[in-house]
Amino acid sequence: MGMTIAEKIIAAAAGVEEVKPGDIHTVELDRLMSNDGTTHLTIDMYYKLKHPRIADVNKLVWIVDHNVPCDSVKTAASHKKMRDFAKEHGITFYEGAGVCHQVMMENHVTSGELIFGADSHTCAYGAVGAFGTGVGCTDYLYAMVTGKSWLLVPETLRFNLTGKLPEGVYARDLILTIIGQIGANGANYMAMEFGGEGLKTLDMSARIAICNLCVEAGAKTALMEVDDITRAYLKEHGRKPKHEFTSDADAKFAKVYDIDLSKIKPIVAKPHFVDSVVDAKECVGTHIDEAFLGSCNNGRIEDLRVGAEILKDKKVHPLVRFLVVPASAAVYEQALEEGLLKIFMDAGAIVMNPNCSVCWGSCQGVIGENEVLISTGTRNFKGRAGHKDSFVYLASAATVTASAIKGEIATADMV
């Protein structure tokens, strides 16, 4: 029987010929990422073990990105615990380098790997054909100590992409449209696999944005076919694929969706659910207090270029705080070199250091009671960005920047 990409990666990691959905396998993990959201909890549990040990320290990558720089004595203590432990055990450690998934994509992930990340958006790694999945700190600890874990083989939803996104429409519009279509639990426990001719029109930044958000449909992982764009990205970053898997012609999918990219329009996800997706035009005129361009989903150089192009020679609305947060230090430097940061600053935006920022509602840019944020972040849950009675709209870098100029939700063609 044919297998999907997800099934092939699990079979390779389990050391078996064949797996099928519903099977549970013990798998060898290639990499284990953890960030300052929960690593302190993992360390506390580690010291309660009878035989605390790390199976393979080379697999571990720890990244401080959620509260950078520290905003309180409590987070300083939690960071110190993480930093000291990493130093003591020789764990690869980043601080200030950027949002964990962007740092992982730039420095570590490769095709065919099986990766646990103590963060829900670990599914981003599917952009290069790696099986990344989010786990809690207990699962992380178990994998850290044993090098292994168990996985239920997921069913796969296949998305065949055709055509090309129209001018002014972005990967974020595409994936939010898909989430709106299948619902916030439409892919619960499943893998979302993307392929087809349309995929070849999407660059690596777009692919990361798509895979990263699949957890918002409940997906266990997201996976894309490896092609020349993947190989070029890996080569540029000094890495080679571990495996290049594609689904067999007779692989079994739970459902197949055909998506014509040329039909996608700019969209907005309204508060308080990621699948509350509407045509951006329906939200035009909605008052905003803050706009956010950043996050592991949409803070790459390509996104900053989109924003800067729209903002050039214009001003941010005087009543709007426009936060621009490059997803990594590498992105920050590139944006500096290209003159993008100057465009943002001249226009009155607030340019911040790389970190998770208001996307997770801590550290910086938190919004107050009844305030409205339009964001390129990952979620718009109630209270996600600050006060319990505040509102988050999700949109593309273009729509967010246009809205920052107008002081109300606007699309790029309106500014």
Added chain:
Amino acid sequence: MDKFSGKIWVLGDDIDTDIIIPTEYLALETVNDMAPYAFSPLRPELAGQIKEGDIIVAGKNFGCGSSREQAPEIIKALGIKCVIAKSFARIFFRNSINNGLLLIENEQLRDVVKEGDEVTVTLNESIEYKGQNFPIASLPDNLMDIINAGGLVKAMRKLNGLD
């Protein structure tokens, strides 16, 4: 804990991890410090009303969102005996088992119950509500062992003769 009864609290669909515990309280030292703020974006008074042994009954996709493990830990710290929902998000499901929080899936119950009423759960069999029985799936023994021990780390400690 093969059979138990409890007063129910009824919640809707898509109860996400930021509702279970908002980001601003994650910096607090212990889950017991965080527990009073559970569900606060939706129902600020709820955490204070929940009593030991109570049961949450919710709609689809309970626990969607973040991988923060504090979410199931806090529900457990509030004394909730189990969560019954139409469906659970997958990371939350794993985290709950790993922290000894019992989860039960049932599609129908949520739409017939009234908050404050009582339900009786017979593990691996059914839920009884006002004389009506709702069948439930069984959990494998190894997962029940983890739940009964109070979570994966506790189960491992027990296995290693530490507790």
